[in-house]
Amino acid sequence: MKRKSFTMLAIIMILSVALAACNSKNEQSSPSSSEPATASGEQANAAGGNYTIGISLPAADHGWMGALISNTKTEAEKHKNIESIVYTAKDPAKQTSDIEDLITKKVDAIVMLPIESAALTPAAEKVAKAGIPLIVIDRAVNSESYRLYIGGDNYGIGYGDAKYLVEDLIKRNGKAEGKVVEISGVPSSVTDLRSKGFRDYIKDYPDVQIIASQPGDFTREKALKAMENILQANKEIDAVYSQDDDMTVGIVQAIKDAKREDEMFIVSSGGMQEIFKMMKEKAKPEVVVSLTYSPTMGGSAVSLATLILEGKGIQGLWEKSVPHHIVLEATPVTPDNVDNFLDPDSKY
Structure with a gap:
């Protein structure tokens, strides 16, 4: 589909790793407060350094975002050597302010899902100028100021x-x-x-x-x-x-x-369960396909940020550093294969 290079990288990611977030259930959290929350984890990393990761996300105004917030927090809590500062925002101005606050706090890395690409590009450039690795999820910014982008195809x-x-x-x-x-x-x-x-x-x-x-x-x-x-x-x-x-x-x-x-x-x-159930029930109007776009990418972003801070690459790849750009493959779910994707435990 004219995306061979991205698809190959997605396949490498799927086959090689090991990112703990990919095992997370797609659970939806309740909308988060715009006040920062801190979390420290229960599982020690191999490296000895302690790090603070700032996380800036849109507020959970729909199910996919709620699941992504939940997965992101869950992954951060797994790492004993990581403290996370989590902000959520409802508009670009608030998110920009949150990013500036994280820069002032001198966090070691920032994970951001921009509310709007263009509006958050100046904030992303400020992060780069401060020398802080920026991991962008889902919606790219309009510059190459990030250390890593991870999103769907x-x-x-x-x-x-x-x-x-x-x-x-x-x-x-x-x-x-x-x-x-x-x-x-x-x-x-x-x-x-x-x-x-x-x-x-x-x-x-x-x-x-x-x-x-x-x-x-x-x-x-x-x-x-x-x-x-x-x-x-x-x-x-x-x-x-x-x-x-x-x-x-x-x-x-x-x-x-x-x-x-x-x-x-x-x-x-x-890839929402509510849509899968419509397919299964052959409800009308008919939804003939839903291409998956997993909210687990939030957890993966935190895991990758940790690897970047520790100077490690992705297990199974020869490269000794995390790639700059990762695109995850979209899988078509149709009435013919929907039974393979129904998950009663999923909240998304």
Whole structure:
């Protein structure tokens, strides 16, 4: 899918390691306070140094973010030689202030998931100027000021969703033709890459038309409202491209409220159990695919930050340092294979 180098690196990560966070359950925590919390762990690391890691994350306004916050804290608590300072924020200004505070505290490394890519780029550059290793999760910043980026294959998600959408249109209509709407996320590299991947695929199918696109900001409430507006303005819709499973829940509700669930289908991403259950039950409107985007990357970011501070590479790789850029593969979950992904213990 035009992402061979990223996919190979993702496979190396999956086969080689050992990151403790990858064994964590996708548990959702309750929304965290914006006040800092500290945590020290129960498990000693091999290296003797003691470190402080600052963690700056968006507040848990949807299930995926709640699970990521939980996984990040869980991994930090495993390391006896790591003290963590955790901030959550609801807007870029507060997150910028949190980052500046962590710089003032002279933490040894900072793990950040930017609320918005562009808005947090200056803060990322301040971290670099302070000589503090920056680990960026999920949404990239608009500069190379970070030591490590770890996230999912967002371009691949958009490209893959488009592939499934076109294939389903052919099954239903006999040809690649249909009216499609898009519900996108917040302004960020994640949203931009998912939109680009989607459009790059469907540009070869001129009769597949994007007739509307509105932001749902990765929340089911805003996605519901956006979809309501689109339904009112468009009397014929064949398919919906949702950039996130939480948003898909709101989209489904809007379609049901309009009594148009037999008219269209949805392609989505995230890997949320609520969507998997819809697939299993063959609920309508039908969700034909959800490409996984695991919140365990938060725990992996902390584990990788620890390796960076200890001057270690990833076990199983010949390189003696952690890579600069890690992209995790997106796995398609469909009604045909959903049984392999249902997890009654998962909170996401």
